[in-house]
Amino acid sequence: MTAPVPRRLPDPESLLADAPLVWAALQTAGWSAAALDELLGTTARTHLDRDELAPLLRRTQGGSVLEVLARLFVLGTEVDLKQAHAAGVPESWLVPDGFGVAAAVRLQTVVHGGVEVLVAHDPGRAADGVHPEQVLGVGAASLTLAAATPRRTVGRTLDLGTGSGVQALLAEDHSSTVVATDANPRATAYTRLSAALNGVQLDARTGDLLEPVRGELFDLVVSNPPFVVGPAARYTYRDAGRDGDDLCRRLVAELPRHLVEDGTAVLLANWLHVEDEDGDARVCSWFGPDVDGWVVQRELAAPEDYVTAWLRDSDEGSRFDELYDAWLDWFALRRVEAVAFGVLALRRGSGRVHLDDVPQPVAAAWGEQVEAFFARQASPEQGLLATPWRLRDDVRLHQVARRTEDGWYAEAQVLQQERGLRWSGGVDVYGATLLAGCDGTRRLGDLLAVLAGSAGLSEAEAAEQVLPVVERLVQQGFLVP
Ligand SMILES: C[S@@+](CC[C@H](N)C(=O)[O-])C[C@H]1O[C@@H](n2cnc3c(N)ncnc32)[C@H](O)[C@@H]1O
Known part of the structure; x- marks a missing residue:
């Protein structure tokens, strides 16, 4: 089997003029995330990612205008020219395909935190070969960044490495101005196209990293950069193309x-864990002395797993073996033991950097935790005992109890957050009682005095037992001031 040959890519710039016609066609057909879910089923994305078109073709055989548009822009299959015209798709957006026509680009509807946006991106599935300059649609990494982005209303937002423009469009909902930059001119053209399809204004600029915004300040910067660490710069959307994890280090230094x-x-x-080096310390060292940082480590992959995952992602076909060996040799030469993936958040500050290992499933939107983290850093230290803490509203206590002669005996109690990073952790009966009293009106020290009395402990003994737990609960956001 030979590697698939990358197809010729469309020119998104040439589609801009007729974008309003496509927008009108979509509106007339009732195009929306909900309508597409109903038409294609909620598993449509999984089918598309696996190249399984049959289930989607069966669901779109009725010939309605929405079905025709879905075939063109979501499935990427051929339709009859007359059908495409009847659906209102302009000639400029169509390319000959078999006995009919196909759409020049793909459209993807994304809903995040109640905001719906439509992005345009290149056609081409992994099985067709990924082009080095391919502009991809919205994938898992895009959603990871969207989830971590604070959605507070701000003035100026920068989306660095904008690609299809998805982060810029989501940010447009809560920013006065959005600047979207990318090194790939095809990506900035797509961002303009996506903006036109959403009827919004974005300032899209082409250039390397922060070059296009030299001297400019922003309230919010979001970036899903090409963070993948490896020996070659094969794909602009993916490969850092600098030594090791230097691209991410540089961004943290310059942002x-x-x-x-x-x-x-x-x-x-991504950041490297190198033999005889502390990987956590490595990433924390990227933040300068005038910056506060939060490292949310989501994954730590062995080199073999990392390389396999990324080679599968671009479906390298028969080149898999050759590329796998070259990539692992490159890691071995640099004594790389693991590659970490995570979200880095930073603000101007005074060199306080904290790393959390967060392997658990998290909420689809947890950007408010980023705000809460920096608020904690900035708030004057009152001392744990002097603060009237409040248990966050979404925290639940799960109990596992065993029946005894005296009734139910709680064997284990687990606190669980329903939102944010969805931390969970065990507490004993005293801890649970103490937390139940944390309603934001009573100082922890007063609650602890009552608890110590009922447990027959001195206040000092109770504090010694409870304070380390409370400290963790504050750090993880169970308790808020
Ligand atoms: C992983 S994609 C992210 C796309 C989109 N923001 C998202 O979240 O889905 C990375 C993007 O960074 C762009 N890029 C690559 N090298 C760059 C550089 N040196 N400066 C700016 N952007 C770059 C790529 O062209 C690509 O669009």
Whole structure:
């Protein structure tokens, strides 16, 4: 089997003029995330990712205008020219395909936090071969960044490495101005196209990293950069193409200069764990002395697993073996033991950097935790005992109890957050009682005094037992001031 040959890519710039006609066609057909879910089923994305078109073709055989548009822009299959015209798709957006026509680009509807956006991106599935300059649709990494982005209303937002423009469009909903940059001119053209399809204004600029915004300040910066660490720069959308994890290090070093005083940057990153080095310390060392940072480590992959995952992602066909060996040799030469993936958040500050290992499933939107993290850093230290803590509203206590002669005996109690990073952790009966009293009106020290009395402990003994737990609960956001 030979590697699939990348197809010729469309020119998104040439589609811009007729974007309003396509927008009108979509509106007339009732195009929306909900309508597409109803038509294609909620598993449509999984079918598309696996190249399984049959279930989707069966669901779109009725010939309605929405079905024709879905075949063109979601499935990427051929339709009859007359059908395409009847659906209102302009000639400029069509290419000959078999006995009919296909759409020049794909459209993807994304819903995040109640905001719906439509992005345009290149056609081509992994099985057809990924082009080095391919502009991809919205994938798992895109959604990871969207989930981590604070959605507070701000003035100026920068989306660095904008691709299809998805982050820029989501940010447009809560920003006065959005600047979207990318090194790939095809990506900035797609971002303009996506903006036109959403009827919004974005300032899309082409250039390397922060070059296009030299000297400019932002309230919010989001970036899903090409963070993948490896020997070659094969794909612009994916490969850092600099030595090791240097691209992410450089971004962390340079981004603070582009933030206003209380501005926040959130980016995805990979960082290396190298033999005889502390990988956590490595990423934490990227943050300068005038920056506060939060590292949310989501995964730690062995080199073999990392390389396999990324080679599968671009479906390298028969080149798999050759590329796998070259990539692993490259890691071995650099004594790489593992590659970490996570979200890095930073603000101007005073060099306080904290790393959390967060392997658990998290909420689809947890950007408010980024704000809460920096608020904790900034708030004057009152001391744990002097603060009237409040248990966050979404925290639940799960109990496992065994029946005894005296009734139910609680064997284990687990606190679980329903939102945010969905931390969970065990507490004993005393801890649970104490937390039940944390309603934001009573100081922890007063609650602890009552608890110590009922447990027959001195206040000092009770504090010694409870304070380390409370500290963790504050850090993980169970308790808020
Ligand atoms: C992983 S994609 C992210 C796309 C989109 N923001 C998302 O979240 O789905 C990375 C993007 O960074 C762009 N890029 C690659 N190298 C870059 C560089 N040196 N400077 C700016 N952008 C770059 C790529 O062209 C690609 O569009």
